[in-house]
Amino acid sequence: MKLFRPLLAGLGALALGLTAHAAGGAKHAHAPEDGWKFAKVPAGKLDKDSVQRGFQVYKEVCASCHGMKLLSYRNLGEKGGPFYSSDYPNANDNPLVKAIAAEFEILDPNPDENGDPVYRPARPSDPFRSPYPNDQAAMAANGGAMPPDLSVITKARGHGNEGDGASYIYSLLTGYPDPEKIKTKPGEDGLNVNYLEFDKDETVGTLIQPTGLYYNPYFAGDTTPQWDGDPRHTPYGGFLAMAPQLPDGRVEYIDGTEATTSQMAKDVAQFLHWAGDPKQGQRKSLALPTMIYLVLLAILLWFSYKRIWRSVEH
Ligand code: HEC
Numbered sequence: 001m002k003l004f005r006p007l008l009a010g011l012g013a014l015a016l017g018l019t020a021h022a023a024g025g026a027k028h029a030h031a032p033e034d035g036w037k038f039a040k041v042p043a044g045k046l047d048k049d050s051v052q053r054g055f056q057v058y059k060e061v062c063a064s065c066h067g068m069k070l071l072s073y074r075n076l077g078e079k080g081g082p083f084y085s086s087d088y089p090n091a092n093d094n095p096l097v098k099a100i101a102a103e104f105e106i107l108d109p110n111p112d113e114n115g116d117p118v119y120r121p122a123r124p125s126d127p128f129r130s131p132y133p134n135d136q137a138a139m140a141a142n143g144g145a146m147p148p149d150l151s152v153i154t155k156a157r158g159h160g161n162e163g164d165g166a167s168y169i170y171s172l173l174t175g176y177p178d179p180e181k182i183k184t185k186p187g188e189d190g191l192n193v194n195y196l197e198f199d200k201d202e203t204v205g206t207l208i209q210p211t212g213l214y215y216n217p218y219f220a221g222d223t224t225p226q227w228d229g230d231p232r233h234t235p236y237g238g239f240l241a242m243a244p245q246l247p248d249g250r251v252e253y254i255d256g257t258e259a260t261t262s263q264m265a266k267d268v269a270q271f272l273h274w275a276g277d278p279k280q281g282q283r284k285s286l287a288l289p290t291m292i293y294l295v296l297l298a299i300l301l302w303f304s305y306k307r308i309w310r311s312v313e314h
Contacts (some may be wrong), residue, residue, distance in 0.1 A: 027217040027236040029171040031163060032266045033229065038273065039163035046274055046281060051082040053253055054271025059103075059249050062150065065131035065142065065242075069277055070151035073101035074124040080281020082274065092124045105128045143212045145241030154269070154276040166273040167309050171218045173265035175237075176244040198235055205229020212237035214303075 033038075039045040055076065060070070063212070077091030078081045080275040088094035103122040106129045112118050122129060131147075132138040139146050148156075154165025177196055194209040207217050208226045215223070221238015226230060246264045253259050 001284045025173070025234075026220045026238065027171070027237055028089055028283060029164070029168040032170055032262065034298060036163040036270070036273075043284070044162070045284075046080070047270060048082055049255065050267045050270045051274045053255065053264075054267035054269070054274075055082055056254060057246075057251055057268040058150070058271055061245055062130055062268065062288055063129075063263075065138075065147040066150045067132075068275060069130055069149055069153045071128045071278070073104075073122060073123060073128070075275075075278045077124065078278065078282075080274075080285070081278060082271070086105055096123070097124050101126060143241055147242070150272055152274070153303070154273045154275045163273070165276065166217065166269040169269040169272055172216060173244075173246055173268070174262055175216050175218045177215060179244070186238060196235075198229065202230060202233040203235055204233075207235055210239055213241055215239055224264045249294045 009069050034046070037047045037050075056123070060064075074091045074097065074270050075081055077088065077094040078084060081088075081091070083094065084091070085094055085096070088097075091097050104121050104122040104126075106126055108118040108120050108124045110118065129213035132141065135146060145200045154169060156165070157168040158165030182194050182196055184192050184194055195209075196207045196209065196215060198205055198207065205228045207215060207223055207228075210226065215235075215237065216239070217237035219240045221240075221288065223234045223236075223238060226239070227234045246261045246268075248260050250258050250261075250264060255261060
């Protein structure tokens with residue numbers, strides 16, 4: 001029995017976890033219509049153009065609030081990275097990567113000889129610039145909510161299947177209700193409140209959007225306190241402190257691709273997927289040679305085994 005106790009505890013925790021999830025209930029995240037190229041079996045590949053566009057979206061939209069401190073500019077030009085070029089096996093020499101880094105002014109970790117802080121353009125070896133000097137400043141600028149670092153967000157929000165994390169980012173960014181559906185009425189204290197009406201299936205009622213927060217069906221949370229309809233049929237999702245970020249045309253893509261909400265969300269999700277594991281391309285490109293090597297080795301071993309035992313009687 002003693003042996004089983006930890007197992008039982010584990011099963012209990014699992015059951016609790018499952019019921020808790022059922023009560024909260026965010027909508028299940030989904031991939032874009034045409035799926036993720038990198039999750040294709042057997043040999044998925046990152047869509048390099050999409051990762052490049054995704055970096056543009058991160059740089060022009062997300063980077064003002066979200067850091068990615070586990071990444072250095074150099075990573076962008078390494079094998080498998082969006083700006084890799086075989087002419088520059090060492091990404092530190094890649095002029096494009098140098099130019100990208102130099103667009104960001106950072107605080108040098110070393111002060112000048114008088115002890116004063118030195119600001120300078122970033123170099124490929126520098127980590128991505130953080131938008132705020134510390135967490136307090138980040139929260140103060142965002143109504144008390146902390147924009148999480150996005151370096152490994154696709155890992156943190158994934159469930160272990162290839163592409164889960166990217167699907168979550170994609171669903172979250174495209175999942176905000178159409179702004180036209182958000183209505184305003186005077187609240188009890190005379191101040192205006194924003195609300196949404198639901199009339200699908202059994203989910204019928206009004207959902208008040210708390211001030212400074214935004215409803216999103218894919219965000220884990222609980223909408224019960226803001227809901228005036230049947231409490232057994234609350235709308236999916238919750239409220240988060242991030243406003244919708246990607247209205248159509250939010251960026252102008254360098255490569256001319258039309259910047260729809262869905263396209264930008266897909267590209268930035270793909271970029272964040274790559275960023276969560278920048279070496280995956282290198283690893284995947286080693287997979288085939290490794291398999292061939294192992295097969296050849298197995299054949300060789302088989303023949304040497306035969307040869308060695310040739311003259312021994314069984
Ligand atoms: C104006 C600031 C701002 C910008 C710009 C911004 N965000 Fe956010 N983001 C936030 C804040 C604040 C939160 C925390 C929300 C909360 O926890 O309520 C957040 C949360 C998130 C989360 C975490 C959601 C979760 O599951 O906890 C993701 C993912 C995210 N943002 C992605 C992005 C991406 C991608 C972009 C660019 C397209 C972006 N954000 C642009 C402020 C911003």
